[in-house]
Amino acid sequence: KNEVEQSPQNLTAQEGEFITINCSYSVGISALHWLQQHPGGGIVSLFMLSSGKKKHGRLIATINIQEKHSSLHITASHPRDSAVYICAVEQDTGNQFYFGTGTSLTVIP
Amino acid sequence: DTGVSQNPRHKITKRGQNVTFRCDPISEHNRLYWYRQTLGQGPEFLTYFQNEAQLEKSRLLSDRFSAERPKGSFSTLEIQRTEQGDSAMYLCASSRVPRDTQETQYFGPGTRLLVL
Secondary structure, eight states: OOOOOOOOEEEEETEEEEEEEEEEEEEEEEEEEEEEOTTSSSSSEEEESSSSEEEETTEEEEEEETTTTTEEEEEEGGGOOEEEEEEEEEEEETOOOEEEEOEEEEEEE | OOSSSOOOOOEEEOOOOOEEEEEOOOOTOOEEEEEEOOTTSEEEEEEEEEEEEEEETTTOOOOOOEEEOTTTTTEEEEEESSOGGOOOEEEEEEESSSSSSSOOOEEEOOEEEOOO
C-alpha cells in the first residue's frame, strides 16, 4: 500500500497545453512537497504546501487537506518542463517522508 | 547546483564490500536527510539528522546501514556487506528549521551505487 499515489504516471502534451498532475495521500501530514526531477537525477523543490494554493511563474500548486489531495498545474507548457514530477508528504507524526512514484511529463514542441 | 554536494557521484562495488558516501549540506542548514531511489521509483526516506542528532530512521534502514553526522555539518552513509539490492541512487538533502515559506529541501546530485 502506497501512502502517496500520483496520476497520471506518464503524460505527453503539446507545447502550450495546460497540464494537471494529481496527488492523493492517506496519512496525516504537516506539509506536502512538489519536486521536479530531470534526467540525470537532479531534484529541485518546487513547492511546499500546508494549505491553500501557491503560484510560482507558470506553476500552480493547490492542496485540499480535507480530501487529502493536491494538484500541480503547469500553464502554457514548454518542452523544458519535461521532467518527472514527484509528490511527497511529510507525516505529521514522526517526521517520515513518503514519496509518490512520480509523473513523467514530456512536452512536445 | 543547489549547494548540496555528494561524493562520490558513482560507485561500483562487489557484493559483500563496504561502501561509504559523503554529503556536504548547505552550511547554515541544520537538517540533513538521506533518501534512496531505485530506477523508476520515487525516493524513499532513509533517515534524517537535526544538527548531529539522528532523529528518525526508516524501517528500510537495515542493520547494514549506518549514518552519522558527527559535527552537525557533513554526513556519511555507510553500507556494510553490500547486496545487489542495494544498487540505487542515494540522495542527500538539507533544509533549515524553522523553514522559510518558499525554501524546503535542497537536494544533492546523488551517489549512484551499483553492486555487482
